[in-house]
Amino acid sequence: MHFVIPKRFDSIIPSRLPGSPRIYTYVAGAANLCVGAGLAIPRTRKVSSGLAATLFVAYMPAKIKLAVDGWRSERLPMPAKIAGLVQLVWQVPLVTESLKVRRNAPRRSGGHRRLVLAGSDRA
DSSP states (O other): OTTTSHHHHHTTSOTTSSSOHHHHHHHHHHHHHHHHHHHHSGGGHHHHHHHHHHHHHHTHHHHHHHHHHHHHOSSSOHHHHHHHHHHHHHHHHHHHHHHHHHHHSOOOOOSOOOOOOTTOSOO
């Protein structure tokens, strides 16, 4: 969605951040795609779930801005205001569940294979 409707995401980037909001939108979209792909691959799940938790924490300023701006808006209907607050609160279980996946993911083997010589008693 970050690449399809970037303007929507640009609007929740805190103005205190340096640079163009669009850059943050595209970087966040690319990060989401990369982390999501990494979660789908068992070999990279441990590192990807840690990165997912980091992203969820990094998105907190945008979620706070979304909730505060929504709550202050006189044009936004109450259900939309509540949805903004729910998105903010939802970050906490997203972080904790990502860390749980990281803890429970199998350890990587390091990518190397042990050489077994013929006639060796090591298998």
